[in-house]
Amino acid sequence: MTTPRSYFERMYAARTDPWDFENRWYDARKHDLTVAALPRRRYRSAFEPGCSTGMLTARLAARADRLLAVDVVPSAVATAAERVEVHTHVRVRQAAMPHDWPDESFDLIVLSELGYYFDDADLATLLTNTRRALEPGGDLVAVHWRRPVDEHARPGDQVHAALAGVPGLTRTARHEENDFLLEVYARTPPPARSVAEREGLA
């Protein structure tokens, strides 16, 4: 079963920042690794579903001309919106993935600590919507915790195994630790190019 919205609403009712993203070195480092893995210096239009309180959103804001961040919980959306309010190119909205998918195309989508909340049908819809919304040549960055968690429908490795089977997505990078997987995919065709190839170095 997909983890219900009520579960997250209870978490945010108890604490403004349920995962303590503002203080944990683990997450600060992982967010830094996530933006460091972006193959391009700058993106035209980026999408971050499941943005929570906006800690990763604030980092992504520096790399995109437009950024849409959404979360299913209104109070998380309010905290994230306040965090990034100086960035007028960032929109923060309430939306439930995978069905309230925005009617836009993006050259960057970031799935960070989200895919494991979905059952098989919803994960398939999430990945199909992701592929459809990515412009040809656009980048997808996916990052997921690997260890078992009661309220997760699956471990992060299963999310990344599902990603590997999506036609039209070609993996260009993989960072593996005992705690999490971080992968970058390109929407193909056109054929995926490395950063050095994109920069004319190879």
Ligand SMILES: C[S@@+](CC[C@H](N)C(=O)[O-])C[C@H]1O[C@@H](n2cnc3c(N)ncnc32)[C@H](O)[C@@H]1O
């Ligand atoms: C573990 S946090 C990840 C936050 C952020 N992406 C990061 O990596 O730092 C998961 C977030 O996803 C949100 N979420 C869970 N299910 C969702 C859904 N179906 N649609 C949109 N957001 C969802 C939760 O409310 C929570 O804020």
